[in-house]
Amino acid sequence: MVKFSVKDLNIWFGQIHALKSVNIEVEANEILSVIGPSNSGKTSFLRMLNRLNDLYPNFKMSGSLEFDNKDIRKIDIESLRKRVGMVFALPLPLPLSIFENVSYGVKMHGIKNRNKISEIVERSLKQAYLWDEVKDRLSVTAFKLSGGQQQRLCIARTLAVEPEVILFDEPCSGLDPISTAKVEEAMLKLKKDYTIVLVTNNVKQAARVGDRTAFFLSGELVELDKTEKIFTAPNDQRTDGYIRGKFG
């Protein structure tokens, strides 16, 4: 089943042409890794999927972008973002307690029942492998957690609103290898229930977790294929060069 269908997508920020005629289909329950050097448009692509680019005043787009066969611009933006969650590059806890961080989205969607909220918080923290580490100090400010814990908290926060898709924007860029392993473990487990799009700077990470991998360069999608294919026999020289570390 196709989750996202992107056809001939072009976007601009003012004069900058950030994505050029991109065509991609994201399948349900896959992990799609998106790799590429910085400024290749991979994060801009990711932020298209939950319309976060709309926040920039000079943003323009053309082409079509469908989510579950429906034009993304015709879906109510709040319910779109509820269904398409996002985990950011740096751990970005809100200046609230651990509990409030996880329950924030749920509350915003109108759930008021305290027991229900506690249940959701516990479930989400468990899914993000954080519950055991924080269950005794849920009312502590989230800034007290370590970087890796904060990032898993952000995953739990995203899971709490029960999205269908999770967008990861270089989620391990600020983390040490052990924290990274934990986050990757969480991602692999989440795959069976969620569709995941993972933007990463770390080529090895893409190889470890991605079912398919897309390579972006200068706003263009250069190549998209099964991860093994991309990493063993890429069609395009540029992909090969990037993976071998020739540039980027």
Added chain:
Amino acid sequence: MRKFREFIIEKLILICGLASIFFVVLIFLFLTKEGLSVFKSVTPFNFLFGKSWYPISEPAQLGILPLIFGSLLVTLGAAIISIPIGVACAVYIAEIAPLKIKEALKAGIELLAAIPSVVLGFIGMVTLVPWIKSVFHLPTGLTALSGSIILAFMAMPTIVSIAEDALYSVPKSYKEGAFALGATHWQTIYRVLLPAASSGIVAAVMLGIGRVIGETMAVMMITGNAAVIPQSILVPVRTLTATIAAEMGEAVVGSEHYFALFAIGIVLFIMSFIINITADLFLHKRNR
């Protein structure tokens, strides 16, 4: 339901966003509504350049030239005192003072800015005015000079804080470049920093002067309020602002005098409008 509530809130936010435009227009509208009536009895030229201000004589003479001169003289005096001292203090705070002293000085400047003008006027009355009187052997110490000195203190906080901001926002690389060429700290300040911050400093000076022209209470309490064209800085003068404040209480609503005071308000409004817009242009120039 939530959507509807948010729709209302966002409309309310938009309306309040426009409120400041609304109020500026409203102020101008009501000033002109009352003020323009004065031109039924006096031509704009005679109003602005008439040399006699005798609003309650018969017939009333409504020339505000003496008041304009009064305002200009007091402002000029205040500018001469406050600009060098204010800019120097800004340089000291931005560049020379050690961190702790810097914080203390900034707090002191904020303190000065916070003192109500009527308190400064009162202090000027009881300390400065007698002093001026005895130093210059004058019949009265209520003079333009006294006003200038007190007003200088009201302009200085504005000048210091905005000029300090301007100096502070000069890129560090300018300074490092000058140091690398072997310039002393002082050479760097007056050859590099001051020119680089100049448009911000000009804005600071203009806003300071704007503050002085608009100042009312202190000026009314210590300049003696004589509506004649001043021949020296050591005589009593009457400013535009003080005239309004002092006479509006006695003017009958709807009288010529009442309209004339509003017309003075229009003059002040336009003056502050020009000063503030220009200062803002200078401030934005710096940002580019």
Added chain:
Amino acid sequence: MHNPQRSQKIAFFLLFLATLLIVIPVGLIVVIIIQKGLPAINWQFLSDIPRQGMRAGGIFPAIIGTLYLVIGAIIFALPIGLLAAIYLSEYAKDNIINRIIRLAIVNLSGVPSVVYGLFGLALFVVFLKFGASILSGSLTLGIMILPIIITTSREALESVPQSFREVSLSLGASKWQTIRHIVLPNAIPGILTGTILGLGRAAGETAPILFTVAAFYLPRLPKSIFDQAMALPYHLYVISTQVPNVDEKVRYGTALVLLFLVLFMNLIAIIIRYNFRKKKKW
């Protein structure tokens, strides 16, 4: 040839001197007022009505009048100013209207206080027929402090990191929910600082209330918002210039109370800001 080291020394000394020229008089003003005003301060001075043509008794009605005016001004200016700040920081795009709004704010903050007085007289007292009343005075002061509240609140809102907004929106929260639950709570110290500074300004201003509310001599408390009231700054003006033979102690005492009120508010604002900067979590 001149010696650059020596000219630097001389220049820095002059700059230091200029700084002293500002700081010492400020210190002196405060010290003189405290020294000469403190002997006048006692319970009777603070709680009694003025007597014997304001030459004796206390300044209680003036204190209360100022409090009423300041509270009235803030009730009017805070909601409008805060919403305007939200508009500018969260909704405004960089277009002509918003540039005009910004210029309008710059302008409002530069309009001479006595012109606000004229405006209040024309609009509230005469046109809307509120008469010289606490209502007219409060509204006039409220419009006057609007730019302070808008500017400081906007700075406070804009200092909340953009990433917080993105996180909240990415969780499906609406724009207003994001503002209400994430942006505003984190901007409160800054908004509070601006509000208090506005209060201080309103408490100290005389010219805007001259024709809109201030009573020369009203030795009782105001009964309603349509009543005139005495106010501290105007009272100080009156007893220093309009009433002969007032004991100097009474004048200094009044000045001290007014100065204390205004500086106290500024001090609170400074403390809030200082603590906030220290505790800032991001």
